[in-house]
Amino acid sequence: MSKAIVSSLYDSEVFRMACRQFDQAADAINLPDTIRDRTKYPRRCLAVSLPVKRRDGSITVFEGYRVQHNLSTGPSKGGIRFHQDVTLGEVAALAMWMSWKTSLVGLPYGGAKGGVIVNPNELSESELEHLSRRYMQEMVNFLGPNTDVPAPDVGTNEKIMGWMMDTYSNHVGHLSPAVVTGKPIALGGSQGRREATGAGVAYLVKKYLEDMKMPVADASVVIQGFGNVGSETAIALERYGAKIIAISDYTGGIYNHRGIDIKKALTYLRTQKTLVDFEGGEPISNNDLLELKCTVLVPAALERVITETNAAKLQCRLLAEAANGPTTNAADKIIEARGDIELIPDVLCNSGGVVVSYFEWLQNLSNYYWDRDEVMQKLFAILDKAKSAVDTQKDKFKFSRRLAALTLGIQRVADAKAARGLFP
Numbered sequence: 001m002s003k004a005i006v007s008s009l010y011d012s013e014v015f016r017m018a019c020r021q022f023d024q025a026a027d028a029i030n031l032p033d034t035i036r037d038r039t040k041y042p043r044r045c046l047a048v049s050l051p052v053k054r055r056d057g058s059i060t061v062f063e064g065y066r067v068q069h070n071l072s073t074g075p076s077k078g079g080i081r082f083h084q085d086v087t088l089g090e091v092a093a094l095a096m097w098m099s100w101k102t103s104l105v106g107l108p109y110g111g112a113k114g115g116v117i118v119n120p121n122e123l124s125e126s127e128l129e130h131l132s133r134r135y136m137q138e139m140v141n142f143l144g145p146n147t148d149v150p151a152p153d154v155g156t157n158e159k160i161m162g163w164m165m166d167t168y169s170n171h172v173g174h175l176s177p178a179v180v181t182g183k184p185i186a187l188g189g190s191q192g193r194r195e196a197t198g199a200g201v202a203y204l205v206k207k208y209l210e211d212m213k214m215p216v217a218d219a220s221v222v223i224q225g226f227g228n229v230g231s232e233t234a235i236a237l238e239r240y241g242a243k244i245i246a247i248s249d250y251t252g253g254i255y256n257h258r259g260i261d262i263k264k265a266l267t268y269l270r271t272q273k274t275l276v277d278f279e280g281g282e283p284i285s286n287n288d289l290l291e292l293k294c295t296v297l298v299p300a301a302l303e304r305v306i307t308e309t310n311a312a313k314l315q316c317r318l319l320a321e322a323a324n325g326p327t328t329n330a331a332d333k334i335i336e337a338r339g340d341i342e343l344i345p346d347v348l349c350n351s352g353g354v355v356v357s358y359f360e361w362l363q364n365l366s367n368y369y370w371d372r373d374e375v376m377q378k379l380f381a382i383l384d385k386a387k388s389a390v391d392t393q394k395d396k397f398k399f400s401r402r403l404a405a406l407t408l409g410i411q412r413v414a415d416a417k418a419a420r421g422l423f424p
């Protein structure tokens with residue numbers, strides 16, 4: 001009998017949610033006590049203070065984190081989030097989900113995540129660069145191509161990954177592109193990485209709609225969050241012929257039952273920075289948007305937006321979790337009991353991002369670069385395999401699709417830990 005002696009360091013709603021998901025999956029596969037807690041809890045974390053000189057000469061100290069959940073199956077992998085609501089518990093939950101995701105899709109990685117408590121929209125470009133470089137500088141002995149490899153997440157992007165890579169490279173004394181993924185192409189970024197997560201979401205949506213005998217060309221789609229993942233999902237689904245009827249960002253949403261012109265929305269966003277006053281439809285709140293009647297609902301912003309309050313009111317046929325952790329445990333139960341909504345769980349749905357990050361890392365390590373078609377072809381082959389494994393597991397054990405995906409990911413991590421033994 002093992003007993004975890006774990007403090008409340010990570011305690012938060014979202015960490016408890018990730019733990020409840022783990023417990024349910026571990027019970028379902030009878031994970032032995034001897035391996036359960038070792039698989040469940042994060043391996044280690046680092047919290048850092050990040051002083052940044054501001055435009056007015058003052059200094060602000062930001063707080064940053066990195067949580068490495070699992071390193072048993074390879075270097076840990078996971079994005080870095082810049083957002084004002086970041087907590088250590090949230091970062092730990094996101095790191096945990098990365099472990100199950102990389103294992104589910106068969107990548108030679110563990111799971112990690114990073115975050116800084118900051119609203120990046122309030123920083124100048126130079127302040128943002130200083131913050132990003134300082135974060136990497138503080139993490140320099142904790143990260144590396146064979147240890148832990150970050151990538152972009154909410155509030156971070158290619159440019160920030162470029163600054164972080166440059167900072168790390170200066171520290172080690174040579175170019176080290178494989179230390180982060182999601183970099184600009186000019187710095188060793190991969191073709192297709194920018195659109196990978198959204199393209200993967202759209203590909204899986206198309207595949208699941210085919211299974212449901214509902215052509216993607218007839219689908220209406222609602223997307224919450226119009227950043228990297230949300231906008232790339234919209235672009236790819238529009239290309240497949242679907243109609244995007246609502247989109248949103250942190251300021252609110254736009255609804256147009258005839259379909260939103262995604263190109264126009266992106267052009268507007270580039271100049272105006274938010275969707276406020278975009279004239280492609282009527283304004284709608286982020287809450288109302290989730291309850292719109294549609295074929296596909298894609299939460300692509302933050303965690304815990306589908307809750308026991310709105311789960312019974314959803315009017316979609318397919319819920320594609322592009323965001324990490326968008327559905328609470330209570331909402332999960334309601335959706336399962338309803339039985340009229342197919343769900344693509346986050347660890348499968350948004351895995352295209354980490355798959356192409358893996359391709360980027362491989363290209364950096366081998367100094368041999370692939371073209372976009374090769375990247376996309378290999379991405380879709382991996383997604384097909386993961387989808388088929390999840391659906392086989394679901395049918396074999398009569399699991400929900402989330403439970404099927406989690407049990408596959410968790411089992412692989414647990415097997416690796418058991419095979420490695422306990423050191424010392």
Ligand code: NAD
Pocket residue numbers: 152153154155156197224225226227228229230248249250251286300301302303322323324350351353354
């Ligand atoms: P991003 O910063 O590019 O975009 C986030 C979007 O969400 C923005 O449009 C922002 O305005 C919006 N948003 C923020 N708060 C909101 C709120 N309260 N209500 C509605 N919208 C809100 O981030 P991203 O990289 O697109 O990440 C989105 C989600 O996808 C996150 O859950 C992230 O963990 C997940 N994800 C990202 C990747 C990746 O490759 N970037 C990979 C896998 C999963």
